[in-house]
Amino acid sequence: MAVADVTDALTAAPLRSNRRRVVRRILHNPLALTGLAVLAIAVILAVFANWLAPHEPTQTHLDRAFAPPGTAGYLLGTDDLGRDVLSRIMFGLRASLHVGVLAVAFSLVVGVPLGLIAGYFRTVDALISRLTDLVLAFPFLILAVGLAAIRGASLGNAAIAIGIAQIPGMIRIVRSETLRIKSLDFVAAAIVEGASDAWVLGRHIFPNAGSAIIVQATVGIPAAILGEAVLSFLGLGIQPPAPSLGTMLADAQQFASRAPWAAVMPGVAIMLLTLAFNIVGDSLRDALDPKASRR
Numbered sequence: 001m002a003v004a005d006v007t008d009a010l011t012a013a014p015l016r017s018n019r020r021r022v023v024r025r026i027l028h029n030p031l032a033l034t035g036l037a038v039l040a041i042a043v044i045l046a047v048f049a050n051w052l053a054p055h056e057p058t059q060t061h062l063d064r065a066f067a068p069p070g071t072a073g074y075l076l077g078t079d080d081l082g083r084d085v086l087s088r089i090m091f092g093l094r095a096s097l098h099v100g101v102l103a104v105a106f107s108l109v110v111g112v113p114l115g116l117i118a119g120y121f122r123t124v125d126a127l128i129s130r131l132t133d134l135v136l137a138f139p140f141l142i143l144a145v146g147l148a149a150i151r152g153a154s155l156g157n158a159a160i161a162i163g164i165a166q167i168p169g170m171i172r173i174v175r176s177e178t179l180r181i182k183s184l185d186f187v188a189a190a191i192v193e194g195a196s197d198a199w200v201l202g203r204h205i206f207p208n209a210g211s212a213i214i215v216q217a218t219v220g221i222p223a224a225i226l227g228e229a230v231l232s233f234l235g236l237g238i239q240p241p242a243p244s245l246g247t248m249l250a251d252a253q254q255f256a257s258r259a260p261w262a263a264v265m266p267g268v269a270i271m272l273l274t275l276a277f278n279i280v281g282d283s284l285r286d287a288l289d290p291k292a293s294r295r
Helices: 002-027 030-047 086-120 122-136 140-151 155-182 186-195 197-208 208-233 245-255 261-288
Strands: none
Touching: 002 030, 002 261, 030 086, 030 261, 086 122, 086 155, 086 197, 086 208, 086 245, 086 261, 122 155, 140 155, 140 208, 155 197, 155 208, 186 197, 197 208, 208 245, 208 261, 245 261
8 A cells, every 4th residue: 555655654753743742842831740740749649548648548536536737647637537637638539540540441442432433434423423412411420420320339330430421522522533634635545545444543543633532531530530529429439438539528518617627628639630630631732732833
């Protein structure tokens, strides 16, 4: 396939150049670096929580209940059962990141192939698009809550429910990119030369749609984290005594006036984590925008 080989060579160099440009733009963006730093700290705290946490997250000390922040041995204070808030936040970050990554991975595995098929094969586009519209008719959190209630309360079920709720958005993004890339000259040249559909999708469309997929995944993780917090707050996510940022908020709401730190600290953790992901996602979108490089 002479023309296909030529188009491969022509597109490989720009892809490498784009990667270097993206890295350079990220490194020169202070806001993006700040978001990456926050994410790095959160990941370290979550991964190494077993070693970094000063106390067992489920260990109770009723004689130390409602200890204020700064108390000896309890940097962020304790909750109504005397459990260390800092330790529970560390393990709660692990649960949130776990659900966020699993949910987005599930939406990628299902949504990316369906989006590619819908955008490339016009015969099935209408069917996939109508099914996508049907699911999108339900609000994200309502759909996730309903699915979690049907499947039962657990971390895995929460991740699957949130992942299913994110599939329609992933399908739309990938379908839109597939339609755009399919109309470009190098794809038309490969088709005219006789390249198979699988070759065109795997060698040309999917790699060039990768930037949009990465941005959508980066934006989807904070939405999944918020979804997990809502499900846990409602009792449909991770079950006590396992620590979760959502369950910490649910447990602390009745003691908000007596121990506000028990509710404020996990709320701040959720805010910083989701904000950092959104900042990184926005920065990636700007860095991957080819129009930005010509400004």
